[in-house]
Amino acid sequence: MLEKITDYEYAQIESAINGILGIRNNISQYILDSxxxxxxxxxxxxxxxxxxxxxxxxxxxxxxxxxxxxxxxxMAMSMSEQASEIYKKQN
Incomplete structure (x- = not known):
């Protein structure tokens, strides 16, 4: 059984996913320019x-x-969807 995700943990997951996407965009732009x-x-x-x-x-x-x-x-989008589903089910 999955543990519950607190609001704080959900915010951390969301922040990590946004970080992954931000890094991805920065790397992509740097590489394209180079x-x-x-x-x-x-x-x-x-x-x-x-x-x-x-x-x-x-x-x-x-x-x-x-x-x-x-x-x-x-991967980031999949993590986001999974976290959202868990969060929705418990709230």
């Missing part, structure tokens, strides 16, 4: 095979980070 600047640099300064290779690697990195951020978001 990747964009790197891609611009490669496009200006590198040509041919080197450009193709490194732009391709940047795309792979972006996709991996995007997948990780999506997983973090989904």
């Amino acid at each position: 990747l964009f600047q790197s891609a611009e640099s490669f496009n200006k300064n590198w040509k041919g095979e080197a450009e193709t290779l490194f732009v391709g690697k940047l795309e792979l990195l972006y996709n991996a980070i995007s997948d990780t951020n999506t997983a973090a978001y989904n």
